Amino acid sequence: MRFDAKSLLAFVIPVGLILVWQALASAGMIATEVLPAPSAIVAAGWRLALSGELWTNIGISAWRAAVGLVIGGGIGFALGLTNGLSRLSERLTDPTLQMIRTIPHLAMIPLVILWFGIDETAKIFLVALGVFFPIYLNTLHGIRTVDAQLVEMGRAYGMSSWALFSRVVLPGALPSIFVGLRYALGIMWLTLIVAETISASSGLGYMAMNAREFMLVDVVVLSILIYALLGKLADSIAKWLERATLSWHPAYLHV
Amino acid sequence: MTAATLSGRARATFAFAPADRGPPAKPASKSPAKAGAGAPISVRGLSKSFGTKEVLTALDLTVPAGQFLAIVGRSGCGKSTLLRTLVGLEQPTSGAVMVGDGQRGVGRIMFQEPRLLPWQRVVDNVRVGLSEGLPKAASKAQALDALGEVGLADRAGEWPSVLSGGQKQRVALARALVSRPKLLALDEPLGALDALTRIEMQSLIERVWLEQRFTAVLVTHDVAEALALADRVVLIEDGRIALDIDVDLPRPRRRGSAEIGALEGRILDHLFSSGGRPSDDRPGFEPEPVEYEKAYA
Ligand SMILES: Nc1ncnc2c1ncn2[C@@H]1O[C@H](COP(=O)(O)OP(=O)(O)OP(=O)(O)O)[C@@H](O)[C@H]1O
Ligand SMILES: [Mg+2]
Numbered sequence: 099m100r101f102d103a104k105s106l107l108a109f110v111i112p113v114g115l116i117l118v119w120q121a122l123a124s125a126g127m128i129a130t131e132v133l134p135a136p137s138a139i140v141a142a143g144w145r146l147a148l149s150g151e152l153w154t155n156i157g158i159s160a161w162r163a164a165v166g167l168v169i170g171g172g173i174g175f176a177l178g179l180t181n182g183l184s185r186l187s188e189r190l191t192d193p194t195l196q197m198i199r200t201i202p203h204l205a206m207i208p209l210v211i212l213w214f215g216i217d218e219t220a221k222i223f224l225v226a227l228g229v230f231f232p233i234y235l236n237t238l239h240g241i242r243t244v245d246a247q248l249v250e251m252g253r254a255y256g257m258s259s260w261a262l263f264s265r266v267v268l269p270g271a272l273p274s275i276f277v278g279l280r281y282a283l284g285i286m287w288l289t290l291i292v293a294e295t296i297s298a299s300s301g302l303g304y305m306a307m308n309a310r311e312f313m314l315v316d317v318v319v320l321s322i323l324i325y326a327l328l329g330k331l332a333d334s335i336a337k338w339l340e341r342a343t344l345s346w347h348p349a350y351l352h353v
Numbered sequence: 354m355t356a357a358t359l360s361g362r363a364r365a366t367f368a369f370a371p372a373d374r375g376p377p378a379k380p381a382s383k384s385p386a387k388a389g390a391g392a393p394i395s396v397r398g399l400s401k402s403f404g405t406k407e408v409l410t411a412l413d414l415t416v417p418a419g420q421f422l423a424i425v426g427r428s429g430c431g432k433s434t435l436l437r438t439l440v441g442l443e444q445p446t447s448g449a450v451m452v453g454d455g456q457r458g459v460g461r462i463m464f465q466e467p468r469l470l471p472w473q474r475v476v477d478n479v480r481v482g483l484s485e486g487l488p489k490a491a492s493k494a495q496a497l498d499a500l501g502e503v504g505l506a507d508r509a510g511e512w513p514s515v516l517s518g519g520q521k522q523r524v525a526l527a528r529a530l531v532s533r534p535k536l537l538a539l540d541e542p543l544g545a546l547d548a549l550t551r552i553e554m555q556s557l558i559e560r561v562w563l564e565q566r567f568t569a570v571l572v573t574h575d576v577a578e579a580l581a582l583a584d585r586v587v588l589i590e591d592g593r594i595a596l597d598i599d600v601d602l603p604r605p606r607r608r609g610s611a612e613i614g615a616l617e618g619r620i621l622d623h624l625f626s627s628g629g630r631p632s633d634d635r636p637g638f639e640p641e642p643v644e645y646e647k648a649y650a
Contacts, residue, residue, distance in 0.1 A: 251468040254442055255461070255481050255528075265481070269472040346472040348514045 134316040139323070142316035151305070156324065159294065159301040162218065163286050163332075166225025171282060174230040175275070178237025182271070183263075188238075195234065203227040204292055216297040221290065228289040229282035236278025240271030273347065276340045283332045291325055391419035391568035392453030392460070392535035394439060399448035400592075401434055408434050410592030411448065418535075421562055421569040423579030425620065426589035432572040435589065436462070436538045439570060453535050460536035461529040465544050467521035469513040475524055476500065476509040482531040499531035500524070502561060519550035523557070530561060537562075539571040543578070552608075555581055559604065576620050580613045581606050588620060596623050 116136050122128050123135030130138070146152035177195070181188040203224060214220035244267050252266045294303020302321050309317035341350055394416040401409040408431040416422050424432050437443040438450055440460040453459040461482065469478045479496035487495075500506045503523040513521055522542060529537055539558070543551045559582055562569050573579050579586045580600055588596035598620065602612055 247464070247466060247468050248470060250442065251464065252481070254440060256484070257481070258485060261485055265473070266470065269470070272472075344472075346512045346514070348471075 131313070131315060134319060138316045139320050142314070142320050146305075146317070146320070152324075155300060155302050155305045156328070159290060159303070160328065162221050162294075162301065163225060163290050163328075166222045166290070167229050167282065167286050169222065170226030170229040171233045171279070173226070174233035174278075174282075175237050178234045178275075179241065182238045182241025183267075192238075195231075199231050204289065207293065207296060211297055216299065221293045221298070221301075224293050225286055225289045228285040232281040232285060233275070233278045236274045236281070237271065240274030240278075241267060243274065244270035273344060276336065276344070280333060280336045280340075283336055284329065287325060287329045287332070390535055391566055393418040394536065394568060394570070395449075395451045396435075396439075397449045397451075399435070399438065399450060400446045401431070401438060401443060402446045407446075408592060409438075412589075412593050414587070414594060416568060416570065419566045419568055421571070421582060421584045423571045423573060423583035423586045424589060425573060425576055425579050425586060425624075427624065428574065430589045431592060432589055433540050436540050436570060436572050439536065440538050459534065460538055461532065461534040462538040462540065463522075463525055463529045463542045465541045467513070467518075467525040469521055469524055469528075471513055473513075474509070475505065475511050475513060475516070478513060478524055479528045479531050482528040484532070495531055496527070499527040502530065503527045503557060519546050519554065522546065522554065526554075526558070526561075530565070533565065534567055536568045536570070539569065539573075541572055541574065544574070551578070556605070558582065563604070576617050576624075577608070577613070579620075580616055581608060586616075586620065588623060596620065 119128075119133075120136045123130070123133070123138075128135075134142075143152065177191065181192055206224065206227065210220045210223055214223060248266050248270065249262065252262045257265065290301075291303050294301040295307055296303075298304040298307075302324055306318050306321035309315075309321070344350055394414065396412060396414040399409055399412045399414075400407065412435065414435075424435065426432050434443060438445055439452060440462045442462070469475075470481065473481070476493060476496045479499055480492045482499075483492045483495060497506060497509055500509055503526050505520060505523055505527065508516065508520065508524075513524065516524065522545075525542070543554050546554060555578060558569075558571075569583075571579065571582060576586075583600055586596075586598045586600060587594045588598075590596075598616060600616060602610075606613060
C-alpha cells in the first residue's frame with residue numbers, strides 16, 4: 099500500500115541513527131559516561147519498568163500535564179470564545195491578558211515556588227499558565243476570521259444565535275483552535291520538564307535529576323527519550339482529533 | 354413598456370418592520386401544497402445611504418406576486434443594496450419595504466458565491482434553508498427533494514469542496530428553494546459560471562420558477578440574461594429606476610431572437626447614453642427630476 103510505504107519512509111533516518119549510535123558505542127568510540135549505548139538505555143528502561151518506578155513517574159507527569167492543560171486550555175478556550183464573540187468583553191480583558199503574555203511564564207518559577215512550595219499546585223499552575231496563551235490567542239483569532247459571508251448567509255437564512263455559533267462560527271474557527279492546541283501541547287511538556295527538574299519529588303524530571311546524582315547516565319537519557327515519546331504521543335492524539343473533526347477540510351479529504 | 358413610477362421627493366416616514374426582527378418563521382409555509390404562492394413586493398420612497406453616500410434615492414417599485422423581475426444597472430448603482438433590503442439584510446435609511454404580509458422568512462436570497470458551509474454535507478447545507486424546529490427526518494426528506502429538483506440528489510452525502518462551481522451554485526439554489534419561499538432574490542448568482550453552465554442554470558431557474566411561481570428578483574449585469582428570464586426588466590440609475598420594460602415574450606425564449614435583440618439594444622443604449630454617468634462618481638445629491646424623465650422618454 100502506498101500509504102504504508104510512505105509512513106515507513108519517515109523511520110529510515112531515526113532507525114539508521116540508532117544503529118550507527120549502537121555500533122559506535124559497542125566499538126568503544128563513545129564513552130559510556132557521556133552517552134550509553136541504546137541497548138544500555140533499553141536495559142535501564144526494562145529495569146525501571148519491572149520495579150514499577152517508571153510507570154509511577156510517567157503516570158504522575160502525565161497527570162500533571164493533563165490537569166494543567168485542561169485548566170489552562172479550558173480557561174483560554176472560554177476566554178477566546180467570549181472575547182471573539184463580544185467586543186465589550188474583549189475591550190475589558192484583552193489588554194490585560196496581552197500584558198501578562200509578555201511575562202515568560204517560566205520566569206515565574208521562583209515566585210510560584212514561594213507561593214505553592216514544590217507540591218502539585220506549583221507545577222499545574224505553571225503548565226496551565228503556559229498553555230493558556232496559545233489556546234486563547236488562536237481561539238480568538240479563529241473566531242475573528244470566520245468567513246463573514248457565511249455568517250451573513252446564516253443570518254439571512256434565519257439561524258438562531260445558537261445555530262449561528264454551533265453551525266457556522268465554531269466549525270469555522272476549529273482549524274485555528276487546533277493550531278493553538280498543538281502549540282500548547284509543546285509548551286505543556288516543556289513547562290513540565292523545567293518545573294519537574296527544578297523542584298519535584300516525583301515525576302520524570304525528578305527521576306532524571308535523581309539519576310544524575312547517582313551518575314546513572316542511562317536513566318537520564320531514558321527520561322529524556324520518554325519525554326520525547328510523550329510529546330510525540332500528545333501531538334499524534336491532537337492530529338488524530340484534528341483529522342476526525344476536520345474531515346470536511348480539503349486538506350484531509352483524500353485520507 | 355410601462356413607464357417607471359415617478360418617485361417624488363416626498364418620503365414615506367412610517368416605520369419599516371425589518372424582516373429579521375419579526376417572529377420566527379412559520380414552518381407552515383414549507384408545505385409543498387402551498388407552492389405557487391408568490392409574495393407581492395411594494396417599495397415606497399426607499400432611500401439608503403452608507404455614511405454620506407446616498408445609494409438609493411426615494412425609489413419606488415411595485416412587483417406583483419409571482420412576477421419574474423430583473424434588475425440591471427451599472428456596477429455600484431445599488432442593485433445589490435436594493436435586493437438585500439428586500440430580504441432584510443439591509444435596513445432602509447428611510448422609506449418602506451413590504452414583502453408579502455411583512456412576515457419574516459418570506460424571502461430567500463442566493464448570492465453570487467454559493468456560500469455553502471464547507472463542514473456540512475451537501476444535504477445538511479440544504480437543510481440550512483429549513484426551519485430549525487423541523488424534525489430531522491422530515492427536513493432531510495425535504496432537502497433531498499430539493500436536491501432532486503436541481504439534479505443533485507446523488508451528491509447529497511458529499512462535502513461541498515468536491516463539487517464544481519456550477520454544482521455548488523445548484524446546491525445553493527436548492528437551499529434557497531427548500532423552504533418554498535414566496536420570494537427568491539438572486540444577486541448575480543451565475544456571474545462566476547462559464548457560459549454553458551450559465552445557460553443550463555438559467556433554464557433550471559426558469560423551470561423551478563414556472564413550477565413554483567414564487568416572486569423572483571434577479572440582479573444581473575448581463576442584459577441578455579435578464580431578457581431571457583424576466584417578465585420585466587428595470588434599470589437602476591442614480592439611485593432610482595430609470596427604465597422599466599415589460600418583456601412580453603413567450604417562453605422558453607430563443608436566444609438571439611429579433612425581439613430580444615431589440616429590447617437589449619434599447620437597454621444598452623440607455624446604459625451607454627450620456628445620461629448614464631458611472632454611479633460611483635455620483636455626488637451625494639439627488640438628480641433633477643427633469644433629467645430623470647428625459648432619460649427614459
Ligand atoms: N456596507 C456598505 N458600506 C458602505 N458602502 C456600501 C456598502 N454596501 C454598498 N456600498 C456602496 O453602495 C454602492 C452600491 O453598492 P451595491 O453593492 O448595491 O452595487 P451593485 O449595483 O450591486 O454593484 P455591482 O454590480 O458591482 O455588484 C457602492 O458604491 C458601494 O460602495
Ligand atoms: Mg452587486
